[in-house]
Amino acid sequence: MPIVTIELLEGRTKEQKKQIAKEITETIVKNGNAKPEAITILFHDLTTDDIAKGGKLLSEK
Amino acid sequence: MPIVTIELLEGRTKEQKKQIAKEITETIVKNGNAKPEAITILFHDLTTDDIAKGGKLLSEK
Amino acid sequence: MPIVTIELLEGRTKEQKKQIAKEITETIVKNGNAKPEAITILFHDLTTDDIAKGGKLLSEK
Amino acid sequence: MPIVTIELLEGRTKEQKKQIAKEITETIVKNGNAKPEAITILFHDLTTDDIAKGGKLLSEK
Amino acid sequence: MPIVTIELLEGRTKEQKKQIAKEITETIVKNGNAKPEAITILFHDLTTDDIAKGGKLLSEK
Amino acid sequence: MPIVTIELLEGRTKEQKKQIAKEITETIVKNGNAKPEAITILFHDLTTDDIAKGGKLLSEK
Secondary structure (H helix, E strand, O other): OOEEEEEEEOOOOHHHHHHHHHHHHHHHHHHHOOOHHHOEEEEEEEOOOOEEEOOEEHHHO | OOEEEEEEEOOOOHHHHHHHHHHHHHHHHHHHOOOHHHOEEEEEEEOOOOEEEOOEEHHHO | OOEEEEEEEOOOOHHHHHHHHHHHHHHHHHHHOOOHHHOEEEEEEEOOOOEEEOOEEHHHO | OOEEEEEEEOOOOHHHHHHHHHHHHHHHHHHHOOOHHHOEEEEEEEOOOOEEEOOEEHHHO | OOEEEEEEEOOOOHHHHHHHHHHHHHHHHHHHOOOHHHOEEEEEEEOOOOEEEOOEEHHHO | OOEEEEEEEOOOOHHHHHHHHHHHHHHHHHHHOOOHHHOEEEEEEEOOOOEEEOOEEHHHO
């Protein structure tokens, strides 16, 4: 049942997400005693107006 | 204060969400000692590129 | 694949959570075109020091 | 490393988010022993169809 | 209805959380057109085994 | 800034989490254009009373 949520800056392609989802699933299967079909991965794409580091929006920098 | 977040594949209609929100609120009121107005429900709609099961994006299947 | 996360004040019994999980699953099956086995529900129990409303921790009130 | 996620009704401007991110970062630095550059803030904008209070979507009210 | 979730390393005192909750509520009221009583803040305390930066758990460093 | 949150059944050891954090960071660096030190991973351990699949708590099964 592991559920993995990834908050990231928008712009990653479907190809990149596909590879990330595949490899994260593999590492949890290998190291975490889980079956692949029990693992869910969710991507939340955020804009530069919706992320701040050090008190500044990414779009301000 | 219960806060319920529902991550789901996009495509549910407003009518479906309305019914789901109504019934989840009722079950938490009935079983969880909460007042209806204290319950917040949030829907996060995700595309088939943003959900993976078994190491594959839904859009790959 | 709907994933439902419930943030709530600690103290609900296993029996209460069991009933809430059962009924939320039923309403999403009925209204949201999902199979029961695809629905995951997660409870996050929080203490009164870890929830604030109106600018005050519940433990302050 | 504090990570702050803010779920809110869409419609706040970039200027509002900028000010909120700045001030939340300051309060965590001042009160929480964290360095500004270690603090991440994420905004999740939701529509009135994706938020329910008291069993009703905001768009129903 | 803004809901603010703060993921942070355990060890902040109740007094620190109280002050953080108060000030975050004030900044959202001032800058985000929300009433104080509509704002919920949740703290999730995590151990050094449950946070990784740069590929290492905090407890490894 | 990718932030990865992993909800999983409690019981994974520190050694398992260490390996999972290391490998997830590597896959996001390799496939997602991020620097290792910008990647945060959070583990949320849940008990069998706090996870339901198919309408039943894991502790009921």
